[in-house]
Amino acid sequence: MERIDIHPTHAYKDFKLRRGRPFPFGVTLVPGGVNFSIFSSHAKSCTLVLFRKRASEPMIEIPFPDEFRIGNVFSLIVFDLDYENVEYGYRMDGPFNPKAGHWFDNSKILMDPYAKIVGGRDVWGVTPDWNNVYQHRARIAFDDFDWENDRPLEIPPEDQIIYEMHVRSFTRHPSANVKHPGTFAAIREKIPYLKELGINCVELMPVYEFDEFENNRPNPVTGERLLNYWGYSTVGFFAPKAGYAATGKLGMQMDEFKALVKTLHRNGIEVILDVVFNHTAEGNEYGNTISFRGLDNQTYYMLTPDGYYFNFSGCGNTLNCNNPIVRSVVLDCLRYWASEYHIDGFRFDLASILGRDPWGAPLANPPLLEILAFDPILAKCKLIAEAWDAGGLYQVGSFPAFGRWAEWNGRYRDAIRKFLKGEIGMVGDMAQRLQGSPDLYASAARGPTTSVNFITCHDGFTLADLVAYNEKHNESNCENNQDGTNDNYSWNCGWEGPTDEPGIKTLRQRQMKNAVAMLMVSQGVPMILMGDEMGRTQNGNNNTYCHDNELNWLDWTLSKSNADIFRFFKHCITFRKAHPVLRNKHHFRNVDYVGSGYADITWHGTQAWNADWSHFSRIFAFMLCGKHAKEGTVQDNYIYVGMNMHWETHWFNIPGLPEEMKWHVFANTGANPPEDIWQSGTEPVLENQYGLLVGERSVIILVGK
Amino acid sequence: MKINNLTIEEVTLIDLAGNVDANTALTIQExxxxxxQTGRKILMDMTKVPxxxxxxxxxxxxxxxxxxxxxxxxVLVGLSEEIQDTMSVTGFLDFFTTRETIQSGLEALN
Structure with a gap:
């Protein structure tokens, strides 16, 4: 039987209409037409504005009849719409009174916050028509992708190895040699590389629609245009960045991104999105009106009592995340990406903001974080917090976790960096970091995988720069070198920047190897930064957010010139995967609870069994008992890691193994390639089973089997 | 949009001419x-689809x-390079067998 709701009841000029359904919000294809639904707590009336695709003037403006509003939601169905070729927006009428938080202005055409595709920046870097009245143009999407038997992979967090990348930077360099440089499609072409490296998760820097032209300005020296390149400034929370898709010009970015996720999944690689819910691209009082400001400013933004924007994000405004309405938008958004795009997890930029109340005060039990932690659709998604914000809230170790949330461990990063450069007073700290930071997490019953361990990420130096620069060199950002952090804990190994001095070059190579060796034997979830595996440099710039050039683009020829580094990374990753004792779900107990004669973890130094915990120590070692792997449920080899961050060579006595076993050398960063590392499983027997020399600033990893 | 079809033995040859988009999708569908039909082999000639x-x-x-x-x-034949590329990038191509000519398309079907 035919339903009667496929027939129009109203008409406006040439368009046939019917009362819409308020739920779901956004746009839904219904039989014979398109359902539009939008809410505003303070608007008096609303008009739907329809454009032909890319047209400068609207083709029709349809005021919502009064009776089509239910509560604060305006909804209507437009019949017989050529929905593939239209763009839509809204005009909202209401008070303009910034002191009271209201910015209604019916001369503005507003983008639907629930827009699934956003046009207007279809091809990366093409200068927009600034005269167009509607810059970021909501479009109507097909959400009928054929996933076949795909589903998020649900890799246990302790088995994850994350690779943080920027979509465009990964393949934009000519040396990437791909058909569509800088796109989702190109990442798909590079999957064999990711598999060879051995990572099993890519964390994509923001892929929500953003405007690379936001705040664009010329570099006064070179004339080159500086962009919002990284994209930490969201325009459309439900829309993938068109400029990252080879098919963005055809409006098929949704399919292209889904095809990438599906293929990555087929290859055993998860996808985590870096999501920016702390602020929007609308900036402060002087920013553009794109969507939220004109729809319901007072609801969406944290405002001072005088109606100004709070700026906990450092980017002009702060999304009012613990307002119940905004909370729902965030939840809808994440549910959408998890279900519609099969996304495996989310990393929340400046997540501490999500725990502030509408007046900015940190909440003890933030409802938004709780809702996300217990949501049934997000139940298997990884939730990772960048547990600080630009307003001074630093919550590493204390982020409200609800048994779910992991954290970017900033303390891990800082401790490894300081130890690596030879700072004193770090040995005790290091012991905690290598165990998955139980000092931060165990008391709250949070396991080692709470800690996402990283030494470098997009913010700050690359690994190669960490060992080549003492100071940041951000002049090309044209902010007088004032931007970017000063707390780099880096050491240039004797010369600032590039050098031909062989001793310095060798030391830098060794320091990079030391870093990745420590990372891959740490309990927790390791994360590496795109390109570190081939020694990518940013010439000392520690905040390259605005550069669409070689400072950010990965130069693939480095994989040849730094083949030793790549090989070292690759073998370290394989080693981690081969040894469950490195990937525990629960914290060590520092006792023997399986009767092996060894505690799960034991501490050593130049003398076996006697670690030097004193303030001036730069040396320490630990051993993992293979019989305690995964709480004694699986059998693994014994692993010994000796770290000498002193500038002199030292003899390390090593602990004896059970009788039938022998120590084998897996890695020795002090040795020259190819003897610096061995393919896991092919390690040669250690000559002297009682000890070995560990070179200056070197790490050795032994396997007892 | 022009649609011609011709059935020889168990192969139906469909010849599309014109753009395939929201305006013509319904016609093609109908x-x-x-x-x-059951067990039918279909050869879709897209040479004239720009x-x-x-x-x-x-x-x-x-x-x-x-x-x-x-x-x-x-089997799809005669896809333009651009359409083939779009289909590849969006994952649609994974579902289809494609050939360059009708002759090779027929061979693929038989």
Missing amino acids: KVLPLA YMSSAGLRVLLLLYRQVSAKDGRI
């Missing part, structure tokens, strides 16, 4: 889907699903 939109790709996928459900097969 004319082509009924041809997807442009395919997102809606167009979906009609093709719909046809593929219907043909496969009835144990039939479908």
